[in-house]
Amino acid sequence: MATLTLGKSVTIDAVQSKKGDAVRVERRRRVVAPGTRELRDEPVAPAATKNAADEKLRAVLEAARAREEQRRAREAEEEAARAAREAEIAREAAEYEQVKSQLAARESVAAPAPEKPAAAQSQPAKKPAPAQTQSQQAQQQTQQHHAFRAARDDEEDNARPYGNRHNSSKKDFKKSGKISLHDIVIGDGDDDDEIGIRGANRRRSEASLKRFREKARAIFTAPQKIEHVVQLGETITVKDLAAAMAEKVGNVIKKLMEMGMMASQNQSIDADTAELVATEFGATVKRVVTKPYADQLEREPDPAHLQPRAPVVTVVGHVDHGKTSLLDAMRNAHVAAGEAGGITQHVSAYEVKTKSGAEITFLDTPGHETFTAMRARGAQMADIVVLVVAANDSIMPQTIEAINHIRAAKVPFIVAINKIDLPEANPTRVKTDLLQQEVQVEDMGGDVQCVEISATKHIGLDKLEEAILLQADMMDLKADPDMPAVAYVVEAKMEKGLGATATILMRQGTLKIGDVFVVGETFGRVRGLINSAGERVKSVRPGQPAVVLGLDSVPNAGDELHVMETEAQTREVAAYRVQQAKDKANAVKRSSLEELFARRDESKKLVLPIILRADVQGSVEAITDMLRDIHTDKASVEILSSGVGQITEGDIRLATASGAVIIAFNVRADAAVRDMARAGNVDIRYHSVVYRITDEIKEILSGKLAPEKKENFIGYADVIALFTVGKGVRVAGCRLTEGVIKKDAFVRLLRNNVVIYDGKIGEMRREKNEVKEVSVAGVEFGMSFDKYNDLKEGDRVECYEVQEVRAQL
Numbered sequence: 001m002a003t004l005t006l007g008k009s010v011t012i013d014a015v016q017s018k019k020g021d022a023v024r025v026e027r028r029r030r031v032v033a034p035g036t037r038e039l040r041d042e043p044v045a046p047a048a049t050k051n052a053a054d055e056k057l058r059a060v061l062e063a064a065r066a067r068e069e070q071r072r073a074r075e076a077e078e079e080a081a082r083a084a085r086e087a088e089i090a091r092e093a094a095e096y097e098q099v100k101s102q103l104a105a106r107e108s109v110a111a112p113a114p115e116k117p118a119a120a121q122s123q124p125a126k127k128p129a130p131a132q133t134q135s136q137q138a139q140q141q142t143q144q145h146h147a148f149r150a151a152r153d154d155e156e157d158n159a160r161p162y163g164n165r166h167n168s169s170k171k172d173f174k175k176s177g178k179i180s181l182h183d184i185v186i187g188d189g190d191d192d193d194e195i196g197i198r199g200a201n202r203r204r205s206e207a208s209l210k211r212f213r214e215k216a217r218a219i220f221t222a223p224q225k226i227e228h229v230v231q232l233g234e235t236i237t238v239k240d241l242a243a244a245m246a247e248k249v250g251n252v253i254k255k256l257m258e259m260g261m262m263a264s265q266n267q268s269i270d271a272d273t274a275e276l277v278a279t280e281f282g283a284t285v286k287r288v289v290t291k292p293y294a295d296q297l298e299r300e301p302d303p304a305h306l307q308p309r310a311p312v313v314t315v316v317g318h319v320d321h322g323k324t325s326l327l328d329a330m331r332n333a334h335v336a337a338g339e340a341g342g343i344t345q346h347v348s349a350y351e352v353k354t355k356s357g358a359e360i361t362f363l364d365t366p367g368h369e370t371f372t373a374m375r376a377r378g379a380q381m382a383d384i385v386v387l388v389v390a391a392n393d394s395i396m397p398q399t400i401e402a403i404n405h406i407r408a409a410k411v412p413f414i415v416a417i418n419k420i421d422l423p424e425a426n427p428t429r430v431k432t433d434l435l436q437q438e439v440q441v442e443d444m445g446g447d448v449q450c451v452e453i454s455a456t457k458h459i460g461l462d463k464l465e466e467a468i469l470l471q472a473d474m475m476d477l478k479a480d481p482d483m484p485a486v487a488y489v490v491e492a493k494m495e496k497g498l499g500a501t502a503t504i505l506m507r508q509g510t511l512k513i514g515d516v517f518v519v520g521e522t523f524g525r526v527r528g529l530i531n532s533a534g535e536r537v538k539s540v541r542p543g544q545p546a547v548v549l550g551l552d553s554v555p556n557a558g559d560e561l562h563v564m565e566t567e568a569q570t571r572e573v574a575a576y577r578v579q580q581a582k583d584k585a586n587a588v589k590r591s592s593l594e595e596l597f598a599r600r601d602e603s604k605k606l607v608l609p610i611i612l613r614a615d616v617q618g619s620v621e622a623i624t625d626m627l628r629d630i631h632t633d634k635a636s637v638e639i640l641s642s643g644v645g646q647i648t649e650g651d652i653r654l655a656t657a658s659g660a661v662i663i664a665f666n667v668r669a670d671a672a673v674r675d676m677a678r679a680g681n682v683d684i685r686y687h688s689v690v691y692r693i694t695d696e697i698k699e700i701l702s703g704k705l706a707p708e709k710k711e712n713f714i715g716y717a718d719v720i721a722l723f724t725v726g727k728g729v730r731v732a733g734c735r736l737t738e739g740v741i742k743k744d745a746f747v748r749l750l751r752n753n754v755v756i757y758d759g760k761i762g763e764m765r766r767e768k769n770e771v772k773e774v775s776v777a778g779v780e781f782g783m784s785f786d787k788y789n790d791l792k793e794g795d796r797v798e799c800y801e802v803q804e805v806r807a808q809l
Contacts, residue, residue: 228283232275233290235268235583245283255280268583292576293569297518297562301480301508309479310351310359310543311472312505314382316405318396322418323388325455327362330465349490349503349545351532354465361505361545363490381488381505384471385413386464391425391452395433403437412475414449414467415441421454479542484563485509489519490545492554493616494645500524500551504540504561511546512539516567520559521577523570524551554644557617606635608701609660611651612642613667619690620644623665626694635701647673647684656680661700663693710803715739717774719795723782729762730789731782734797740775741783741799748798749785756795760786 230244242252242265249265255277256263263269269277275285291297315323331352350362363382385406389399406413415434417427431441431450440446449467453460487504495501502519504511511517515526527550529537540546548561552574564570610627614620620642627637640660641651647662647669655662655677662677662684669677669684677684687693721733734741741747743764749757762784764771774781785791 229286230274230278230283231286231288232271233288234580235270236274237266237268238263239265241269241274241277245278245281247281252277270584292572293564296484296564296569297573299483301483305480305482306478307481309477309541310361311383311468311475311477312361312363312381312543313384313386313468314363315386315388316402317388318390318393318398318402321388321390321393321396321399322455326388326416326418326453329455329458329461330362349505349532351545354469355462356469358469359543360465360468361543363505381490382411383475383477384468385411386416386468387413388416388418389430390419391417391427391430392419392422394426394430395437400437403439412471414451414464414471415439416464417450417452418455420452421457421459427452479508481510481541483509485511485515485517485561487511487561489555489557489559489561491557491616491618492644494554498549500554502548502551502555503545504548505545506540506542508542509563510539510541511548511563515563516570517561517563518570518573519551519561520555521574521581522551522553522555523567523574525567526550554617557621606701607638608635608697609638609640609658611640611655611660611662613647613651613662613664614644615666617644619665623663623690623693626690627697630694630697630701637697646670649673649676652676652680652682655682661685663687665690665693710805711800712803713739713798713800714745715741715799717741717797717799719791719793719797720780722791722793728789729784730791731784732791732795732797733780733782735780736774736777738777739799740773741797742773744772745799745801747785748800749788749791750796750798751792756790757785757788759788762786
């Protein structure tokens with residue numbers, strides 16, 4: 001913007017130079033400066049300072065002015081729309097009246113037709129046809145009129161501004177005759193800016209309209225269900241489960257309580273329980289297995305490299321039926337004499353070479369009832385099972401149990417009837433009794449091979465070897481010796497000078513010196529291999545047993561041994577399995593209310609804590625199962641710690657703190673540990689025969705139980721008179737009716753056969769003399785009761801003694 005300064009005058013050139021520009025005129029005067037005679041331009045007055053309040057007020061006024069203009073424009077639009085509606089209604093009314101008048105005129109024209117003469121009526125009716133044609137024409141004209149009116153309305157709706165278009169919806173509803181709540185609340189689907197409320201002209205704010213529109217759409221729109229997928233491993237915490245299902249932790253805990261589980265948000269639950277809870281909340285469960293190095297642990301043998309291997313044979317049967325003696329005869333050794341009591345205490349694996357040059361691996365399992373788990377594990381590892389039955393005893397309880405394990409393992413078996421050299425031997429009875437167990441031998445028309453042998457006399461052993469090799473040929477046993485080694489742990493123990501050792505049975509591959517492996521929850525590197533003959537070897541092939549040296553700790557019997565590529569991998573897999581075991585142990589398991597009450601009742605019983613140490617892992621498992629069977633309403637056993645190896649100082653400290661008894665099976669304590677146990681008054685029980693442990697534990701529990709109290713009734717007397725002596729002490733005059741009344745015994749006072757007092761006698765006198773007892777029937781005497789005076793004639797006195805009897809389990 002140009003500035004044109006005006007003094008007293010201005011030149012024309014100055015004005016023309018600003019032609020066409022926006023000019024701001026500034027007028028200035030010339031004044032005489034003080035103290036001089038010069039003419040100078042008048043100084044420009046300083047611009048007034050702007051005030052923030054004034055600016056704010058000016059902005060408010062401008063906004064108010066703009067709102068007023070908008071209101072006037074809106075009122076004008078509404079007035080125009082109202083006028084248009086009134087004009088439209090008037091036009092429709094006029095059209096309606098016009099159509100009504102036309103229809104009335106047509107009806108008046110057609111009405112006089114019936115008043116014609118009779119002569120005309122006798123002629124054929126040709127005149128009504130034009131009348132019918134006229135009514136059809138009128139109908140067509142009406143339809144054309146309605147179509148024209150609808151087309152005109154559509155054109156007007158399209159030409160009308162968008163803001164007023166929804167106001168004509170009343171006309172549409174009047175035409176259709178139907179209106180829904182959805183049409184009233186929610187307008188056109190394309191209208192995203194405002195909602196037309198039918199029958200209302202009030203203006204609402206944009207925020208209010210938006211909230212109203214969202215609420216209305218939420219009402220008329222069905223909620224979409226969100227499907228949650230819960231990924232489960234072995235265990236999961238309650239908090240993580242609730243987060244995966246987008247549920248409150250409290251709701252999940254409440255559901256667990258309904259299922260009989262008491263768990264906090266940080267506790268773990270097992271996968272099966274978590275799946276039940278997730279299903280209750282409508283979530284989808286996906287089981288995820290995150291095993292590290294699963295590709296190495298689940299290798300399959302290569303069919304192109306399969307080669308025949310030696311069969312693995314398990315010898316099972318009842319205790320003392322000759323299993324170990326049979327194995328001695330097969331390998332020309334004497335093992336049974338070395339076992340305590342002549343009973344096999346743990347599984348042994350032996351490799352036997354037959355006369356034909358074939359190799360057979362034998363597993364000798366215990367037959368005693370406490371070794372059920374070991375016998376079952378032996379049946380699962382074997383290819384063929386030899387069931388030994390004594391010809392003189394026939395079928396026994398452990399024989400039936402062995403048959404059940406064989407069926408569960410689904411392995412073929414051969415029946416060996418032993419001790420046929422004894423005079424009372426009856427093989428036919430054995431075969432008949434086997435039929436009752438659904439075992440049908442070949443002699444009875446079945447398919448089970450049966451061989452009669454004598455282990456001590458070496459009778460029939462060749463036939464047994466032939467039967468085993470024949471069964472192995474039928475099974476076509478093969479293995480891949482080139483793949484990484486896979487083996488089963490038969491037994492594991494801690495040996496002095498060698499550390500943790502494991503007796504293994506090779507299944508696939510070849511195990512060599514220096515291989516790194518993982519077995520169960522531990523790992524190691526092969527430092528040495530010892531075969532069944534006690535010789536050190538450099539490798540072990542499929543089907544052969546061996547003792548492995550170099551384990552980090554003692555594994556569990558039945559664990560699988562897998563050779564891996566690096567030691568770091570074995571450590572990682574072992575750590576993962578240890579963590580999984582801890583999570584499973586800490587996981588809250590589902591239980592019923594009955595189990596909760598049972599646990600509550602157990603707290604009232606006598607519990608004997610025990611620390612168990614044994615020479616091999618199999619014996620630990622067997623003794624643990626045996627001790628857990630000692631469970632009565634009065635007492636039970638709690639195993640605080642169990643393990644393989646000799647008794648340590650840590651065991652003594654644990655026993656001292658908990659009052660536990662240490663059970664040592666085939667292990668001993670050194671001098672330092674014995675001194676420590678003696679100082680702490682710790683009871684150590686040494687055993688070499690398993691079934692004697694049960695008897696000793698029962699004796700210990702019987703001694704620790706509180707003695708039972710037994711009442712012996714010794715006399716009765718009747719109250720026949722009452723006296724008061726001293727300071728209100730009531731004395732009962734009694735007559736002895738039966739037995740004897742002793743002052744030191746307990747008495748009960750009966751009234752109408754109801755006990756009203758149970759306690760001690762205060763004083764007892766006969767003829768003014770104190771007596772200790774009254775034993776003659778019919779004798780009268782007086783006695784008072786300790787701190788009790790409510791006596792009546794006719795009461796009966798019952799005297800008894802309490803005897804303590806040792807409790808029995």
